[in-house]
């Protein structure tokens with residue numbers, strides 16, 4: 001290493017890395033017309049950086065030469081101003097980068113949303129397993145057997161609804177609760193004929209108990225804000241609120257017999 005280099009090794013190193021990076025982009029995006037995935041590019045670059053680093057630090061001299069400018073920047077008293085400037089700018093840049101990369105995107109997913117995905121045949125809630133085919137509302141029979149008791153159950157269901165659901169689904173069950181405007185997908189309008197009238201009570205029970213996170217993969221990537229109510233309500237409360245939904249909207253649940 002007697003001969004004086006024109007380009008400092010650190011700059012050489014940076015130029016090689018940048019050169020390889022832009023070659024990848026040139027070959028893939030421009031020549032092949034295939035946008036290279038970010039994760040793949042990152043992986044390639046990790047190999048490139050480690051490879052080039054190995055070559056550059058093969059001898060002790062080489063390694064020292066590579067880090068000399070960095071060492072000088074930190075230790076050399078004459079570089080105090082640049083050093084202080086960098087120590088201010090770098091954290092700001094890192095902070096800015098982190099900030100922008102964490103900003104949520106409000107674009108709707110490209111995929112169409114499956115509003116009523118096929119339910120699973122079994123699901124877990126309240127610490128047990130339910131089979132959707134045989135699941136029935138245990139209170140439904142009181143509609144005919146004990147109408148007065150049935151009205152009480154509906155009143156309970158209404159209380160549960162106003163305390164928990166109206167924020168999103170609206171006090172008139174029209175999906176226009178105070179939070180609704182900020183949500184996408186929007187809370188369901190239960191008065192719409194396309195919703196609960198088309199569904200069985202067991203389907204509602206599944207949806208209410210397991211919420212947005214309980215939706216199967218086909219409903220993704222739309223992230224539903226519908227809460228997981230098994231964490232806040234009892235099984236009985238869920239059945240009562242279902243009674244209320246049908247009663248208030250004047251709809252009948254779909255059943256195996258009246259399909």
Ligand code: HEC
Nearest residue numbers: 164165168185186187188195204207208212224225226241
């Ligand atoms: C934080 C807002 C929010 C609250 C509170 C909320 N929901 Fe929802 N709910 C939604 C959203 C959004 C959807 C539509 C997306 C989906 O299907 O998950 C939905 C969907 C549903 C569905 C599915 C209807 C269908 O046609 O598939 C049912 C049933 C339901 N909610 C019942 C309830 C009940 C009962 C409560 C109260 C115990 C409640 N929700 C509270 C946001 C909410």
